[in-house]
Amino acid sequence: MMRIASGKRYYGEDCDVSDVEEAKQFRDIAEELLMLGGANNPGEFLTLFRLIDFDGLEKRLKRLGQRIDAFLQGLIDEHRKHEGRIPKVDEYPIVEHSFWTMLLAGTNTLVVTLEWSMSNLLNHPEILKKTKVEIDTHIEQNRLVEEADISNLPYLQSIVYKTLRLHPAAPLLVPHLSSEDFIVRQYNVPQNTILLMNAWAIHRDPKLWSDPTQFKPERFKKGSEVNKLLSFGLGRRACPGANLAQRTVSLTLALLIQCFEWKQTSKEEIDMTEGKWVVVGRKLPLEAMCQVWQSPTIKNSSLI
Numbered sequence: 533m534m535r536i537a538s539g540k541r542y543y544g545e546d547c548d549v550s551d552v553e554e555a556k557q558f559r560d561i562a563e564e565l566l567m568l569g570g571a572n573n574p575g576e577f578l579t580l581f582r583l584i585d586f587d588g589l590e591k592r593l594k595r596l597g598q599r600i601d602a603f604l605q606g607l608i609d610e611h612r613k614h615e616g617r618i619p620k621v622d623e624y625p626i627v628e629h630s631f632w633t634m635l636l637a638g639t640n641t642l643v644v645t646l647e648w649s650m651s652n653l654l655n656h657p658e659i660l661k662k663t664k665v666e667i668d669t670h671i672e673q674n675r676l677v678e679e680a681d682i683s684n685l686p687y688l689q690s691i692v693y694k695t696l697r698l699h700p701a702a703p704l705l706v707p708h709l710s711s712e713d714f715i716v717r718q719y720n721v722p723q724n725t726i727l728l729m730n731a732w733a734i735h736r737d738p739k740l741w742s743d744p745t746q747f748k749p750e751r752f753k754k755g756s757e758v759n760k761l762l763s764f765g766l767g768r769r770a771c772p773g774a775n776l777a778q779r780t781v782s783l784t785l786a787l788l789i790q791c792f793e794w795k796q797t798s799k800e801e802i803d804m805t806e807g808k809w810v811v812v813g814r815k816l817p818l819e820a821m822c823q824v825w826q827s828p829t830i831k832n833s834s835l836i
């Protein structure tokens with residue numbers, strides 16, 4: 533995402549990151565923001581806590597907001613210097629906020645989805661094998677998978693859908709606020725109520741899915757199953773990056789499978805315990821062994 537937005541890289545080996553200090557700053561900010569975003573704020577339930585800023589959450593958020601503004605200002609100034617344009621201060625807020633929302637909403641979500649996909653595949657070697665066969669059957673030996681190939685790899689796409697169902701990166705979506713009073717079934721929802729939707733629970737509801745906790749990519753062969761997914765929300769505030777996300781995760785996963793042979797580090801199943809941030813990844817980082825497949829195209833690729 534950072535590359536799309538500014539042409540820079542903030543993650544990866546230090547030698548690939550042009551400005552190591554700036555990259556570290558970004559990673560620190562993103563981590564703190566995700567941590568505070570997931571914080572349970574007692575002030576939302578009891579006014580007294582809000583008045584005394586219990587836990588100092590508000591102070592920490594304000595401090596973080598200033599760090600974010602300074603960081604983004606630096607990027608925008610740098611960009612304008614290259615563009616040779618005179619800065620127009622009143623343009624900043626929109627540019628800043630759009631830029632930051634994209635980075636915040638579009639980085640960790642992709643990473644955790646990819647990590648959950650790989651975890652599931654390592655726990656199901658037969659599915660991993662089937663995916664490799666699909667890739668090798670559709671992609672010529674002398675080239676790597678490209679974005680345009682994804683639509684010809686339905687089994688791979690099913691794995692991504694399946695992962696989005698069992699491990700939606702934002703299991704409670706994003707909090708919404710009711711703009712007026714309304715009724716859902718027998719529930720009265722007053723104006724200004726914070727509303728959370730539990731996509732995680734809906735995706736595991738046995739009334740909607742057969743074998744709801746099983747990792748069975750085949751089920752998504754039937755297109756209608758995809759329409760039941762809520763991983764990107766619904767309606768006018770649904771995720772605008774859904775298409776990009778599915779393509780990015782599918783392509784990265786396809787390349788990982790095409791280029792490397794993957795194995796677990798032990799005989800035990802990979803622990804699938806979830807972490808507790810607002811974007812829910814694995815509790816423990818995924819550990820796996822990989823080896824480059826012995827093909828000249830892959831060995832000579834700049835990806836390796």
Ligand code: HEM
Nearest residue numbers: 637638641645701702705706764765766769770771773777
């Ligand atoms: C697997 C990856 C992703 C998942 C699971 C995901 C999921 C979500 C969810 C659940 C929402 C809230 C929808 C709602 O509350 O109804 C959302 C909002 C949003 N997402 Fe994503 N997202 C992903 C990737 C991306 C990417 C790559 C981008 C940007 C390029 C992006 C940009 C946004 C933005 C800007 C919003 C806010 C939309 C609004 O409030 O109107 N997301 N996303």
